[in-house]
Amino acid sequence: MKKTELPRWATAFVLPLLNLVSALLVAALAIHLLGESPLESLAILINSAIINPEGLSYTLFYASTFIFTGLAVSIAMKGGLFNIGAEGQMYVGGLGLTVALLTLDHTLPAWLLVPAAMVGSALFGAAWAFLPGYLQARRGSHVVVTTIMFNFIAADMMNFIIVKYLIPEGQQNPASRVFSDAAALPQLNTWFPVLGDTPLNISFLIAIAALVIYGVMVWRSSWGYQLRATGLNQHAAHYAGVSISRMVIVAMLVSGALAGLAAVNSVMGSTHYLSLNFPAGAGFVGIAIALMGRQHPVGIFLSSVLFGALIQGGFDLSLEKPNIPQETFIFIQGLIILFCGAMEHFYGPAVLKLINLGRKG
Amino acid sequence: MQPAVEFRKISKAFGAVQANADVSFTINQGAIHGVIGENGAGKSTLMSILYGYYRADSGQLLIGGQERAIRTSHEAIALGIGMVHQHFMLVENMTVLDNVMLGSEGGFKLAAHRKQVEAKLREICTRYRLDVDPLAFVHDLSVGAQQRVEILKQIYRSANILILDEPTAVLTAQETASLFEILRLFKEQGKTIILITHKLGEIMEITDQVTVMRSGRVVGAVDTVSTSKEQLANMMVGRPIQSELPRAPFKPGAPVLQVQNLNLVDAQGVKLLDDVGFTLRAGEIVAIAGVSGNGQSQLMEILSGMRLPTSGRVDFLGRQLPYAGRAHADGLPATFRKLGIGHVPEDRLRDGVIKDFSVMQNTVFGYQDRVRNRWGLFDFNAIAKRCSHLLEAFDVRPQNPDLRIGLLSGGNQQKVVIAREVSAQPKLMLVGQPTRGVDIGTIEAIHTQLLRLRDEGVAILLVSVELEEVRALADRIVVMSGGRITGELNIEEFDTTRIGLLMGGMHKS
Numbered sequence: 001m002k003k004t005e006l007p008r009w010a011t012a013f014v015l016p017l018l019n020l021v022s023a024l025l026v027a028a029l030a031i032h033l034l035g036e037s038p039l040e041s042l043a044i045l046i047n048s049a050i051i052n053p054e055g056l057s058y059t060l061f062y063a064s065t066f067i068f069t070g071l072a073v074s075i076a077m078k079g080g081l082f083n084i085g086a087e088g089q090m091y092v093g094g095l096g097l098t099v100a101l102l103t104l105d106h107t108l109p110a111w112l113l114v115p116a117a118m119v120g121s122a123l124f125g126a127a128w129a130f131l132p133g134y135l136q137a138r139r140g141s142h143v144v145v146t147t148i149m150f151n152f153i154a155a156d157m158m159n160f161i162i163v164k165y166l167i168p169e170g171q172q173n174p175a176s177r178v179f180s181d182a183a184a185l186p187q188l189n190t191w192f193p194v195l196g197d198t199p200l201n202i203s204f205l206i207a208i209a210a211l212v213i214y215g216v217m218v219w220r221s222s223w224g225y226q227l228r229a230t231g232l233n234q235h236a237a238h239y240a241g242v243s244i245s246r247m248v249i250v251a252m253l254v255s256g257a258l259a260g261l262a263a264v265n266s267v268m269g270s271t272h273y274l275s276l277n278f279p280a281g282a283g284f285v286g287i288a289i290a291l292m293g294r295q296h297p298v299g300i301f302l303s304s305v306l307f308g309a310l311i312q313g314g315f316d317l318s319l320e321k322p323n324i325p326q327e328t329f330i331f332i333q334g335l336i337i338l339f340c341g342a343m344e345h346f347y348g349p350a351v352l353k354l355i356n357l358g359r360k361g
Numbered sequence: 362m363q364p365a366v367e368f369r370k371i372s373k374a375f376g377a378v379q380a381n382a383d384v385s386f387t388i389n390q391g392a393i394h395g396v397i398g399e400n401g402a403g404k405s406t407l408m409s410i411l412y413g414y415y416r417a418d419s420g421q422l423l424i425g426g427q428e429r430a431i432r433t434s435h436e437a438i439a440l441g442i443g444m445v446h447q448h449f450m451l452v453e454n455m456t457v458l459d460n461v462m463l464g465s466e467g468g469f470k471l472a473a474h475r476k477q478v479e480a481k482l483r484e485i486c487t488r489y490r491l492d493v494d495p496l497a498f499v500h501d502l503s504v505g506a507q508q509r510v511e512i513l514k515q516i517y518r519s520a521n522i523l524i525l526d527e528p529t530a531v532l533t534a535q536e537t538a539s540l541f542e543i544l545r546l547f548k549e550q551g552k553t554i555i556l557i558t559h560k561l562g563e564i565m566e567i568t569d570q571v572t573v574m575r576s577g578r579v580v581g582a583v584d585t586v587s588t589s590k591e592q593l594a595n596m597m598v599g600r601p602i603q604s605e606l607p608r609a610p611f612k613p614g615a616p617v618l619q620v621q622n623l624n625l626v627d628a629q630g631v632k633l634l635d636d637v638g639f640t641l642r643a644g645e646i647v648a649i650a651g652v653s654g655n656g657q658s659q660l661m662e663i664l665s666g667m668r669l670p671t672s673g674r675v676d677f678l679g680r681q682l683p684y685a686g687r688a689h690a691d692g693l694p695a696t697f698r699k700l701g702i703g704h705v706p707e708d709r710l711r712d713g714v715i716k717d718f719s720v721m722q723n724t725v726f727g728y729q730d731r732v733r734n735r736w737g738l739f740d741f742n743a744i745a746k747r748c749s750h751l752l753e754a755f756d757v758r759p760q761n762p763d764l765r766i767g768l769l770s771g772g773n774q775q776k777v778v779i780a781r782e783v784s785a786q787p788k789l790m791l792v793g794q795p796t797r798g799v800d801i802g803t804i805e806a807i808h809t810q811l812l813r814l815r816d817e818g819v820a821i822l823l824v825s826v827e828l829e830e831v832r833a834l835a836d837r838i839v840v841m842s843g844g845r846i847t848g849e850l851n852i853e854e855f856d857t858t859r860i861g862l863l864m865g866g867m868h869k870s
Binding site: 216220221222223225226228229232233235236237238239240241242243244245246 | 733
């Protein structure tokens with residue numbers, strides 16, 4: 001039977017894969033133009049990001065952050081909201097975490113410090129997302145515009161706070177003081193020495209748990225049902241008794257909290273102090289992950305790992321191939337957003353034709 | 362004389378669905394030819410083939426005696442075929458003149474050409490009595506006038522064969538009458554009209570020949586004078602249709618809904634509802650008749666909690682509905698549903714279902730809080746069980762709970778909505794346009810359900826622009842015009858002329 005729309009397996013796997021391959025092909029062309037062999041570069045990238053256990057653990061370390069920002073963008077997207085502000089929410093979330101740790105890290109035991117820091121980051125992240133959500137819900141100010149602006153505001157505000165209040169006396173480095181050892185997240189290599197010297201920590205496990213909770217909440221709960229209804233058709237959701245404005249605000253709060261939680265891995269898992277611009281684009285990567293992973297837990301996981309691998313592999317690649325600058329990662333990331341986001345259905349008609357041909361033949 | 366259009370053994374399949382099978386018939390030059398059939402009978406596919414949207418898998422299409430392969434709508438227009446779609450293809454914030462010129466601007470500079478076109482349009486308007494100002498903006502025009510703009514556009518493009526797809530669905534009785542006058546003038550000029558409709562009365566009134574289609578095939582082709590409504594209906598459905606559905610004797614119970622002095626003023630200060638008041642009792646169907654856009658939709662929205670009134674009081678089972686002290690209606694429909702108010706919304710796809718949700722998920726839409734366990738999670742087993750029960754009881758086809766509801770036909774989507782609202786066992790059921798875009802067989806099923814609900818003692822408020830439907834269901838009729846109630850009558854006093862006058866705003870006197 002001739003199909004007029006793509007089967008689910010095609011939209012879920014074939015299209016993202018084709019889009020990814022296209023992005024990588026363009027990247028390969030760029031690498032070729034830079035005078036390096038694309039195949040060799042790919043081999044280095046894969047080896048350093050996936051095959052080497054230490055490299056793999058770095059990949060997963062980056063992925064732990066991306067899972068949270070990816071979830072943040074995804075849950076808002078499910079409610080029909082395009083939250084561009086995960087970057088700023090993560091940044092402000094880092095402030096919440098820092099406030100909690102600076103006040104508590106010498107009094108609370110380690111097993112209480114981590115939850116306290118998580119609560120602090122989630123609260124601050126959510127608070128930063130509240131105003132855009134409120135303005136969208138009650139005043140109709142488009143959340144895309146406000147969250148972009150809030151990213152800029154967050155950057156300047158954090159700059160001010162860090163420089164003015166957080167730099168310890170006599171220091172030049174724009175960062176807070178180092179937290180006490182109790183505030184360091186337990187690292188996974190204490191249980192799995194094969195991982196080598198790596199910052200991979202329990203926030204990877206927390207991220208996996210968050211993916212599961214996200215899946216259950218969005219697809220199995222009454223709340224998620226109402227969230228998805230709101231995202232698909234606000235008129236109908238209103239008819240069904242969903243309070244649209246409350247749903248918009250709550251979705252943004254949850255989204256901001258998840259973005260804020262992304263700070264836990266970055267700050268407590270690696271640097272152990274709050275530094276200027278620590279999100280380093282993780283919030284924007286979250287947008288790419290949400291688009292590429294189609295807001296599905298498995299998709300979010302896989303694309304987070306992919307982006308983690310690109311950072312880790314790209315870093316090693318730039319070390320081994322001086323012609324390839326480290327910014328190549330940003331270039332590839334941009335390509336993936338272009339192919340997986342803006343041109344998501346580019347190959348749709350062609351794949352559909354192929355499927356129909358296959359059925360006939 | 363050569364026939365204007367001849368279909369010879371046209372077949373068209375979409376996958377396993379045979380949309381047209383060996384369709385053969387001719388349409389005479391200068392005739393008004395009706396094509397009727399239920400939804401999915403293949404009328405639209407056939408017209409799309411004629412208008413160049415689809416190509417037939419096999420068969421021939423003859424225009425004016427010559428075989429043609431129409432590949433695009435441009436080719437159709439070049440052959441003098443024009444189509445007036447059910448949903449108008451007009452740019453609302455442009456003038457009539459600019460809409461007509463769109464696509465045939467005649468050069469880079471507009472001004473010179475515009476004068477010529479305007480003159481020509483004025484001439485056409487006079488000749489066909491179209492009564493449209495070429496310089497008016499489309500959004501200022503009534504629905505009837507917008508339709509005349511579409512017709513004007515086709516005449517300007519020198520269409521000789523005019524296809525009209527359900528043209529009267531959005532018109533008042535008076536507007537319909539004047540449309541028919543235009544069509545007769547058209548016919549006098551020797552032009553050919555193909556009228557697609559499901560309204561048998563109109564077929565009888567204006568057409569010369571009728572072709573009846575059922576499941577992709579032609580099941581009847583008759584001269585209108587030699588047939589009757591009943592015969593056509595039977596041909597369309599393929600079985601006899603009961604003209605009168607059984608109902609229990611009228612024994613209204615206690616008042617369920619009392620509406621008093623209900624007013625609604627929009628942001629521009631326009632009165633959408635003006636001092637509306639009526640009472641609805643248990644076991645009674647009150648139908649609100651009126652041309653669409655006269656306040657019925659707003660009334661239903663207020664009664665279902667989707668919208669707040671500006672002022673007024675509504676009592677439901679003796680308790681005042683909680684409109685007061687609210688800034689917006691957000692979440693209010695949930696409260697009303699808990700009180701026992703069911704609502705079949707008139708715009709199914711906008712309000713009633715989520716197209717991308719499965720049929721099963723749509724069967725709990727609005728009642729999502731009743732199917733969760735104490736953790737807030739859905740009990741999918743219970744939902745699936747309930748869903749398959751509903752699909753069977755209301756004969757939804759196909760009976761596949763996992764299908765996206767957007768893939769179902771309009772009639773089956775409506776059955777899902779009605780099944781869902783009925784199964785919640787409401788005390789009051791608000792029903793808006795229950796059979797809009799629904800085929801005859803399904804209309805009968807839906808009407809049977811509503812009458813059964815009435816016989817069980819539920820109070821039903823029905824809004825319908827179809828007087829046939831009002832007559833078939835109502836115990837009492839309330840007529841609305843311009844946001845006001847212009848008359849109330851019992852079903853025994855049913856009188857099309859009187860209702861028509863009340864619908865036109867002639868106040869009770």
